[in-house]
Amino acid sequence: MKQHRRKITALVVVLLLLIGFFLPLPFYLETPGTAESLTKFVTVNGKKDQHKGRYMLTTVALQQARPLTYLWSKTQPFAETVSKEALMGDASSKTYEQMQTYYMQSSINDAITVAYRRAGQTYHKQYRGIYVMSLLAKSKFKSALAIGDTVTKIDGQRFKSAQQFINYVKRQRVGQKVTVTYTHNKQVKTVTQALVKLPGTKRPGLGITLVDHTRVKTDIPVKVNVGEIGGPSAGTMFTLEIYDQLTGGKLRQGRKIAGTGTMDAQGQVGAIGGIDKKVVAASRAGATIFFAPNDKVTKAEKKADPDYQNNYQVAKAAAKRIHSKIKVVPIKTFSDVVNYLQK
Incomplete structure (x- = not known):
């Protein structure tokens, strides 16, 4: 009987340790x-x-x-x-990690720009396209585009900023199909889908959160x-x-x-x-x-x-x-x- 109790006690201890070490709580710890x-x-x-x-x-x-x-x-x-x-915020863990990666790369680009300019050295900022930060659930492009992709063209046209991209899409209509050229894992792909109405507006859009994707080149x-x-x-x-x-x-x-x-x-x-x-x-x-x-x-x-x-x-x-x-x-x-x- 005592041996049986010891086994149960040991089992309870192991279970408590497993819970203590592995049970995730609904918040994070921030430490130095x-x-x-x-x-x-x-x-x-x-x-x-x-x-x-x-x-x-x-x-x-x-x-x-x-x-x-x-x-x-x-x-x-x-x-x-x-x-x-x-x-x-309301971002998924994947989206959050992708955003942190983007912010780091953007930070590096600006660091290079400032350092080279102050040192009197040559640098060139290259515009690479639109960086996809997130996609709306109702976006027609959700089955093709992924967080981290870079949109390079819309209907065969290139743009020099996210604002130019937005302005072009604004001139289209909800439900109209557009062809997007984008890079995914260094591969160039295209997809044609309809524009959706953006939440809280009557404007058309792809249904993505976007930012400029740039790169700095130096001599x-x-x-x-x-x-x-x-x-x-x-x-x-x-x-x-x-x-x-x-x-x-x-x-x-x-x-x-x-x-x-x-x-x-x-x-x-x-x-x-x-x-x-x-x-x-x-x-x-x-x-x-x-x-x-x-x-x-x-x-x-x-x-x-x-x-x-x-x-x-x-x-x-x-x-x-x-x-x-x-x-x-x-x-x-x-x-x-x-x-x-x-x-």
Whole structure:
């Protein structure tokens, strides 16, 4: 009888452990990630960065919550729970991942543009077509087009922007058939289907969410391979790594420098999420400088939340909280980054 009870007890323990480790909860855990050296991601003119010190991009670790990891998160000062809706909106996991890939590639394109322009080097922006971000359930093209495809022509016509594409489709009628040329997994394909009425309007459309798909070509070759890292938040650090390599690697001076922030084609730095966790990751990696977006706090934001703090303020508070000696530097443009390092 005792042996039978022990077996039942052991079975219950195993079952509880399995539930604790593997049962997915309906939210995610956000914790400090890593500070990755940009040397392994960026190659300029066929060469890796060999200068002393390093530039680092910082990440936030994101994982589906399980009972045991959720309990563990309660003991961690910088762990947060995030709902799927807050993280992805109404997008599916596949769409969300595809969007992050697009944002990363777009960020890299803008980083190259800003770095090469400031370094006085030649670059050319090539328009590749319309990037498919999502498809409506009622789209007639849903059986052919997939998230991540690039539409290159409509009815044999090429366009130079998403707006030109939209303007052409606007002039057609709901139910009219159009022929779309697109690339899927590097293969060129065509499909002919009818336009549908876009939700909340009387206008015709393919029933896709679209953005411009561009690529930057340079005389001095540059390659950026980020693996599975997604999103636009490493734009500032990519720009810095590329620019420093183009100009002889004089800015770093042996220091470990981390940071975050989006970068647009005009050199403006944008705010990002999870910056407190990124400061923790940078401090753990030994960074002595951390660049943080100093985004403007509007009156509307202050009115909605009197305690609202921008990226720079949150980053500075995080460094203080962990008693780190890391220097948090506020930035609004790429020029702010360069000017600080040239001091």
